[in-house]
Amino acid sequence: MPDLTLDIYLAENCFGCDQAEALAADIEGWFPDLHVVMHWLSGARRLPTGVVAVPAFLLEGRLIQYGTPERQQITAAVLRALGTDGGKAAP
Numbered sequence: 696m697p698d699l700t701l702d703i704y705l706a707e708n709c710f711g712c713d714q715a716e717a718l719a720a721d722i723e724g725w726f727p728d729l730h731v732v733m734h735w736l737s738g739a740r741r742l743p744t745g746v747v748a749v750p751a752f753l754l755e756g757r758l759i760q761y762g763t764p765e766r767q768q769i770t771a772a773v774l775r776a777l778g779t780d781g782g783k784a785a786p
Contacts, residue, residue: 698728704743704751706736711763715750718769726773764768 702768703719705712716733723731734740736749752760753767759772 698730699755699777700730700732701726702743702753702756703733704736704746704749704753705733706749709749712750713716714763718763718766719741721766722769722773725770729773 701722703715705715719731719733722729736742742751743756746753746758748761750761751758752764752772754773754776755761757776758777760769764772766771
């Protein structure tokens with residue numbers, strides 16, 4: 696799998712963003728070639744164009760998930776976006 700970036704957009708008073716942050720560490724373990732970057736929104740940092748809610752998961756700039764997904768959901772979303780089964784079973 697090529698090195699890809701998963702951007703996760705979060706906000707301080709967001710329901711579910713703490714869970715999404717914890718899930719980010721798991722995602723890095725499941726997909727070692729996937730670079731996970733968390734963006735905590737503030738007055739200066741805004742959502743990318745077309746993204747309307749947090750948490751938001753973008754793979755290579757393409758939205759793949761809103762909200763805090765279950766482990767199987769985010770794994771399936773990443774695999775779909777990559778067009779592969781990743782060579783291992785979903786957690």
